[in-house]
Amino acid sequence: xxxxxxxLEIGNRVFNSRLFVGTGKYSxxxxxxxxxxASETAMVTVAVRRIDLDRSQEEGILFHLDPDExxxxxxxxxxxxxxxxxxxxxxxxxxxxxxxxxxxxxxxESTLLPDTQATIEAAKILVADGFKVMAYTNDxxxxxxxxxxxxxVAVMPLASPIGSGLGVVNPYFIRxxxxxxxxxxxxxxxxxxxxxxxxxxxQGVDGxxxxxxxxxxxxxxxxxxxxxxxxxxxRSSYLSGGMQAxxxxxxxxxxxxxxx
Amino acid sequence: xxxxxxxxxxxxxxxxxxxxQAKINGENREVSKGFSISDLLESLxxxxxxxxxxxxxxxxxxxxxxxxxxxxxxxxxxxxxxxxG
Numbered sequence: 001x002x003x004x005x006x007x008l009e010i011g012n013r014v015f016n017s018r019l020f021v022g023t024g025k026y027s028x029x030x031x032x033x034x035x036x037x038a039s040e041t042a043m044v045t046v047a048v049r050r051i052d053l054d055r056s057q058e059e060g061i062l063f064h065l066d067p068d069e070x071x072x073x074x075x076x077x078x079x080x081x082x083x084x085x086x087x088x089x090x091x092x093x094x095x096x097x098x099x100x101x102x103x104x105x106x107x108x109e110s111t112l113l114p115d116t117q118a119t120i121e122a123a124k125i126l127v128a129d130g131f132k133v134m135a136y137t138n139d140x141x142x143x144x145x146x147x148x149x150x151x152x153v154a155v156m157p158l159a160s161p162i163g164s165g166l167g168v169v170n171p172y173f174i175r176x177x178x179x180x181x182x183x184x185x186x187x188x189x190x191x192x193x194x195x196x197x198x199x200x201x202x203q204g205v206d207g208x209x210x211x212x213x214x215x216x217x218x219x220x221x222x223x224x225x226x227x228x229x230x231x232x233x234x235r236s237s238y239l240s241g242g243m244q245a246x247x248x249x250x251x252x253x254x255x256x257x258x259x260x
Numbered sequence: 261x262x263x264x265x266x267x268x269x270x271x272x273x274x275x276x277x278x279x280x281q282a283k284i285n286g287e288n289r290e291v292s293k294g295f296s297i298s299d300l301l302e303s304l305x306x307x308x309x310x311x312x313x314x315x316x317x318x319x320x321x322x323x324x325x326x327x328x329x330x331x332x333x334x335x336x337x338x339x340x341x342x343x344x345g
Binding site: 022023024025026032045046047048049050051053059060061062063072074075077087090091092094095096162163189209210211212 | 284285286287304306310311312314317319321337338339340341342343344345
């Protein structure tokens with residue numbers, strides 16, 4: 001039975017879903033809204049960008065998503081240094097309705113792996129400035145611990161590179177990060193299909209954030225629904241305390257009572 | 261000098277004096293002299309509630325949009341939320 005009251009608390013805010021979704025890459029805004037609703041997510045990420053002055057303001061996400069219905073988490077995507085990350089963070093806070101932020105400082109253009117040193121430095125400054133920082137990072141335990149030390153409300157290690165769809169490539173390190181950190185661990189990036197989401201949750205993490213997996217599916221609304229179920233299945237599977245795997249067959253039916 | 265050219269020159273001087281140059285979202289644009297940020301947003305058909313304004317790298321609170329006048333060579337960034345992961 002899926003636990004009905006398995007709520008997630010991050011930074012004194014309670015979430016009723018462990019699935020967080022992005023809003024980028026959708027073919028159209030109507031599909032995006034339908035997919036977000038199908039995911040039953042509790043938090044959606046958004047980016048801060050220049051307004052195209054020659055186009056309609058309908059391209060703005062607030063034209064389609066009601067901030068009273070969806071908790072919006074501005075990100076610092078596309079930032080490659082501390083200065084830019086701080087600038088985008090402040091713009092996001094001014095544009096939005098809270099001090100919550102998804103911090104990412106990218107260190108490499110081809111892999112989009114994080115610059116962990118810059119991420120820690122930016123997180124420290126932003127936390128001191130009153131931000132509630134959820135920090136995207138790699139699957140490195142020491143960085144995760146440092147991000148927790150500087151006051152991040154959640155640490156978000158990647159499953160695999162952003163947009164790759166490879167699933168969780170290093171479950172051991174994800175488990176170790178979860179085991180050692182006290183703040184919630186939200187795996188961010190790399191999930192491709194529902195089984196990946198399920199396996200990720202089975203590592204014991206607190207939630208998963210994804211964008212491309214849903215947005216780039218042929219049927220994003222159906223994939224959003226699959227992800228919702230996978231997250232719940234993975235969470236219940238983890239909580240149920242599954243059996244230990246062994247490389248030997250053990251019969252399920254009694255060996256006694258067989259006929260001569 | 262041809263009086264028509266002088267007249268034309270005077271007219272363009274008058275018209276130039278009513279305009280200033282500002283860099284808006286990376287583009288050089290003419291803005292009417294005396295325009296406030298509110299006036300600028302209205303002229304661009306932008307809802308001030310959905311826009312964040314950065315003026316010379318300083319974020320301007322929405323309450324001050326009406327009182328801040330745009331000056332020549334100001335650098336203005338108009339940003340909003342878009343889809344992202």
